[in-house]
Amino acid sequence: xxxxxxxxxxxxxxxxxxxxxxxxxxxxxxxxxxxxxxxxxxxxxxxxxxxxxxxxxxxxxxxxxxxxxxxxxxxxxxxxxxxxxxxxxxxxxxxxxxxxxxxxxxxxxxxxxxxxxxxxxxxxxxxxxxxxxxxxxxxxxxxxxxxxxxxxxxxxxxxxxxxxxxxxxxxxxxxxxxxxxxxxxxxxxxxxxxxxxxxxxxxxxxxxxxxxxxxxxxxxxxxxxxxxxxxxxxxxxxxxxxxxxxxxxxxxxxxxxxxxxxxxxxxxxxxxxxxxxxxxxxxxxxxxxxxxxxxxxxxxxxxxxxxxxxxxxxxxxxxxxxxxxxxxxxxxxxxxxxxxxxxxxxxxxxxxxxxxxxxxxxxxxxxxxxxxxxxxxxxxxxxxxxxxxxxxxxxxxxxxxxxxxxxxxxxxxxxxxxxxxxxxxxxxxxxxxxxxxxxxxxxxxxxxxxxxxxxxxxxxxxxxxxxxxxxxxxxxxxxxxxxxxxxxxxxxxxxxxxxxxxxxxxxxxxxxxxxxxxxxxxxxxxxxxxxxxxxxxxxxxxxxxxxxxxxxxxxxxxxxxxxxxxxxxxxxxxxxxxxxxxxxxxxxxxxxxxxx
Numbered sequence: 320x321x322x323x324x325x326x327x328x329x330x331x332x333x334x335x336x337x338x339x340x341x342x343x344x345x346x347x348x349x350x351x352x353x354x355x356x357x358x359x360x361x362x363x364x365x366x367x368x369x370x371x372x373x374x375x376x377x378x379x380x381x382x383x384x385x386x387x388x389x390x391x392x393x394x395x396x397x398x399x400x401x402x403x404x405x406x407x408x409x410x411x412x413x414x415x416x417x418x419x420x421x422x423x424x425x426x427x428x429x430x431x432x433x434x435x436x437x438x439x440x441x442x443x444x445x446x447x448x449x450x451x452x453x454x455x456x457x458x459x460x461x462x463x464x465x466x467x468x469x470x471x472x473x474x475x476x477x478x479x480x481x482x483x484x485x486x487x488x489x490x491x492x493x494x495x496x497x498x499x500x501x502x503x504x505x506x507x508x509x510x511x512x513x514x515x516x517x518x519x520x521x522x523x524x525x526x527x528x529x530x531x532x533x534x535x536x537x538x539x540x541x542x543x544x545x546x547x548x549x550x551x552x553x554x555x556x557x558x559x560x561x562x563x564x565x566x567x568x569x570x571x572x573x574x575x576x577x578x579x580x581x582x583x584x585x586x587x588x589x590x591x592x593x594x595x596x597x598x599x600x601x602x603x604x605x606x607x608x609x610x611x612x613x614x615x616x617x618x619x620x621x622x623x624x625x626x627x628x629x630x631x632x633x634x635x636x637x638x639x640x641x642x643x644x645x646x647x648x649x650x651x652x653x654x655x656x657x658x659x660x661x662x663x664x665x666x667x668x669x670x671x672x673x674x675x676x677x678x679x680x681x682x683x684x685x686x687x688x689x690x691x692x693x694x695x696x697x698x699x700x701x702x703x704x705x706x707x708x709x710x711x712x713x714x715x716x717x718x719x720x721x722x723x724x725x726x727x728x729x730x731x732x733x734x735x736x737x738x739x740x741x742x743x744x745x746x747x748x749x750x751x752x753x754x755x756x757x758x759x760x761x762x763x764x765x766x767x768x769x770x771x772x773x774x775x776x777x778x779x780x781x782x783x784x785x786x787x788x789x790x791x792x793x794x795x796x797x798x799x800x801x802x803x804x805x806x807x808x809x810x811x812x813x814x815x816x817x818x819x820x821x822x823x824x825x826x827x828x829x830x831x832x833x834x835x836x837x838x839x840x841x842x843x844x845x846x847x848x849x850x851x852x853x854x855x856x857x858x859x860x861x862x863x864x865x866x867x868x869x870x871x872x873x874x875x876x877x878x879x880x881x882x883x884x885x886x887x888x889x890x891x892x893x894x895x896x897x898x899x900x901x902x903x904x905x906x907x908x909x910x911x912x913x914x915x
């Protein structure tokens with residue numbers, strides 16, 4: 320081959336291989352300024368499937384912040400190359416500040432950008448990565464706010480350059496926070512340490528509000544789910560805020576059942592939020608409107624809280640939009656949930672629903688709402704009363720009070736038997752009514768309740784079998800009576816155990832989600848209290864705690880009537896203490912249910 324041919328071949332190979340290999344070693348100091356890879360291609364216009372998280376969002380001089388670059392969801396792909404810098408927020412072209420320390424030198428290395436040693440981090444090879452970490456040290460005289468920027472390369476022709484990441488703030492700074500990010504994504508709102516975008520101060524006076532927890536303020540409470548709206552000159556302005564991994568939303572509905580509703584969503588995608596109007600047909604995924612009818616949109620991401628603001632005309636008939644008029648009355652639904660790459664998933668918790676319909680353009684009100692339907696609340700209360708109070712008390716009477724009130728009767732039967740029968744009949748009635756209520760609410764079987772409904776059906780069947788078995792019991796002197804006694808005891812014990820298990824599952828159902836772990840602890844205490852009471856009565860009957868009558872009959876008693884009276888007094892006191900504790904636990908759980 321001639322020298323001219325060799326030169327042509329080398330030139331061809333150089334031009335061919337340069338864009339493909341680029342800088343697999345990560346020595347990309349020439350990209351420090353614009354953070355743009357020298358690939359010969361443009362960055363992707365799509366939202367980055369990667370983001371940066373920090374272990375703290377406030378700093379002093381000399382503090383260290385752990386910076387993690389990772390995929391935003393499990394569905395994202397790996398990446399091969401990256402570049403991370405910290406810059407003064409709002410001055411993205413000002414150059415890197417501070418310095419980094421490596422966590423894993425095998426996949427990352429330091430670069431000297433902006434004439435600062437170790438002010439950037441990049442890759443060491445083109446190996447596939449899903450996460451990389453580094454420690455950033457705050458410099459002397461740092462800016463009031465630092466924003467971490469990153470470039471990430473998935474492959475040569477697919478990369479995202481100078482993506483804005485989270486913001487950290489200098490402690491004690493008095494500077495005003497920057498404005499919330501608009502849809503062009505040029506800036507991001509500082510974390511929750513800064514004043515919140517929304518406030519509940521004007522709720523009920525100049526704007527209507529729907530909040531959960533009751534009377535919470537999104538300005539001071541990160542767990543506050545908040546919706547407000549007020550009439551403006553050209554329509555209605557809405558403010559929506561709440562803790563969510565993916566989205567916050569609200570809907571206008573003619574009833575308290577999701578379907579055929581007007582929906583408004585603020586969906587996070589990476590470090591941006593998309594605000595859109597949608598419509599729900601039946602219980603399906605929202606259909607986003609083809610034409611955007613919202614204006615004056617703004618949003619903020621504040622340490623796990625999504626906030627968005629937008630306005631809408633009262634009547635959109637002139638635009639041929641099939642959206643609800645805002646001068647009519649509707650129920651309000653407030654929901655949040657997770658999203659992956661801008662695609663929302665079903666909310667993991669029952670939406671907060673206003674207690675009544677309200678006219679959006681009406682006078683300002685501080686609204687009330689609930690996440691649990693009334694029928695489901697009564698279902699929970701009935702089951703608690705039946706299987707935590709009436710059953711427990713009825714069992715105690717049947718096991719430990721048979722020999723008491725020997726000279727007394729109640730409606731022609733022994734006192735213990737009538738009390739036991741009345742309590743068990745009440746249990747069956749409460750269980751039956753409570754069993755029906757969820758089916759009335761759902762209109763059928765719930766496919767999302769896990770094993771809870773199956774346990775409930777089993778308990779209902781055993782609750783019906785028990786009284787039928789009691790009606791068919793053999794005579795006391797029958798040879799089959801011991802068989803009945805064991806079957807009656809066994810079926811009742813199994814029913815009680817399954818009922819308790821179903822209740823533990825029930826308090827964490829979406830339709831009746833009690834606050835955890837508090838509710839779980841109270842219910843566990845409820846169960847332990849019942850077990851301890853049964854243990855005390857059992858030890859007493861065996862003579863370990865104030866000997867029972869059976870043991871006293873074998874002893875020579877000088878004052879038998881006094882012994883019987885003292886024994887009976889002990890059992891009455893024990894029963895009274897048990898009932899006081901039982902009712903206290905019951906009242907606590909019922910209060911929790913009423914507040915959901």
